[in-house]
Amino acid sequence: MPAGGEGELTLSVKMRVSPEPEQQQALLNLMRRYRDALNYSVRAIIASRALSLTKVHKLLYNDLRERYGLPAKIAQDCYREAIAIARSWLKNPRRGAVPTARNLSMWLTYEEGYRIKDNHMELAGGYKLRVIGWDRRYDDFPNREARLVFRDGRFDLYVTKRVPRPAKYAPKGVLAVDVNERQIVVGNSSVEQRIETPVERALRYRRLAERLQGKYSSSRYSAWRRRSGVRRRIRHFRRKTKNILEDWARKVSHTIISLAKQSQLAVAREDLMGLVESLRELPKGHRTALIALGYRRLAFWLDWQAEKNGVPLFVVDPADTSSTCPRCGAKLVEVGYRRLRCPSCGLEADRDTIAILNIEGRALSQMGGSLATPTAPQVTDVSPNRWGEPVNRPKGTLAL
Numbered sequence: 001m002p003a004g005g006e007g008e009l010t011l012s013v014k015m016r017v018s019p020e021p022e023q024q025q026a027l028l029n030l031m032r033r034y035r036d037a038l039n040y041s042v043r044a045i046i047a048s049r050a051l052s053l054t055k056v057h058k059l060l061y062n063d064l065r066e067r068y069g070l071p072a073k074i075a076q077d078c079y080r081e082a083i084a085i086a087r088s089w090l091k092n093p094r095r096g097a098v099p100t101a102r103n104l105s106m107w108l109t110y111e112e113g114y115r116i117k118d119n120h121m122e123l124a125g126g127y128k129l130r131v132i133g134w135d136r137r138y139d140d141f142p143n144r145e146a147r148l149v150f151r152d153g154r155f156d157l158y159v160t161k162r163v164p165r166p167a168k169y170a171p172k173g174v175l176a177v178d179v180n181e182r183q184i185v186v187g188n189s190s191v192e193q194r195i196e197t198p199v200e201r202a203l204r205y206r207r208l209a210e211r212l213q214g215k216y217s218s219s220r221y222s223a224w225r226r227r228s229g230v231r232r233r234i235r236h237f238r239r240k241t242k243n244i245l246e247d248w249a250r251k252v253s254h255t256i257i258s259l260a261k262q263s264q265l266a267v268a269r270e271d272l273m274g275l276v277e278s279l280r281e282l283p284k285g286h287r288t289a290l291i292a293l294g295y296r297r298l299a300f301w302l303d304w305q306a307e308k309n310g311v312p313l314f315v316v317d318p319a320d321t322s323s324t325c326p327r328c329g330a331k332l333v334e335v336g337y338r339r340l341r342c343p344s345c346g347l348e349a350d351r352d353t354i355a356i357l358n359i360e361g362r363a364l365s366q367m368g369g370s371l372a373t374p375t376a377p378q379v380t381d382v383s384p385n386r387w388g389e390p391v392n393r394p395k396g397t398l399a400l
């Protein structure tokens, strides 16, 4: 799903909301019924292959109203979300089990499912929530569909907006980003900076989850122990692992994009095939999986932040970026741990520096040798997954 129309970006603005105390329990109950109704609807839609609004309305509306007690507008939003999930599941050739929603999260249409008035959010069915704080930069753009999420004891509303795509400046040079299994390197012919990754920290939580899972899947434990509490803790550790990588990717990409913007540079990164290639040399395991996850998230946030900030971004061919001489193109020879030398021009440097110079060079030649605005900006075709499983969402939106 593209990130918006030609000249637009779709983004989501997070609003912290809070129900009236006397309505909180009722709202949570509604969200639970919505979740159950959603899971029921997805299965019913897939079983009947009814994907049009009219058919699904006939199939489900009464059930959602009567069995699940959803207010009319919420029932409609519920089956709309179910259609979106069913559609993308049916479209996926490698689909596994039918996705099951576990989180408390409701998809809402603006004006019908929810409305924002002054400092309040009104939810269909007579619920009123106070809006506590939000990013006001996008206030002038109309609200579109939204998602109300209850997590860790608080309610957040993610409101979709469409904003004009910022114009890209003509870059004065390139800031190259290279990833390897230990760190990322950011730089060009005049500067260089190395940034550590949180893979080891993430790995600790991953291992905790594994250990718990191993221990309690044994038949020595009664079924109820294997369920509930332990499962929740395993999920907690897994989520923690993902969050560590996600936070890191977000912060680092923000730093890189700000740096580029400050100096009016373009950002260049290798395409993700380069990552796959370099991971091939590593032993398969959790560490490799986490490295891959971290870098995919980094690439995603880099592309998005670049779009949002009008920073030109280039994705270059990763072939031989760390084995070709950036000055003359000859094949480099190894002269020490991660050190390379060019037999024909004598250049000698660290493997990562070589990669940076090559990525810079490739981006410059993509610009046609001259530092002008690129005519074909990279498309960020993305579907971020802010809410954990399932990945399917009614519209392709990007979170800020």
Ligand SMILES: [Zn+2]
Pocket: 325, 326, 327, 328, 329, 330, 342, 343, 344, 345, 346, 347
């Ligand atoms: Zn050379």
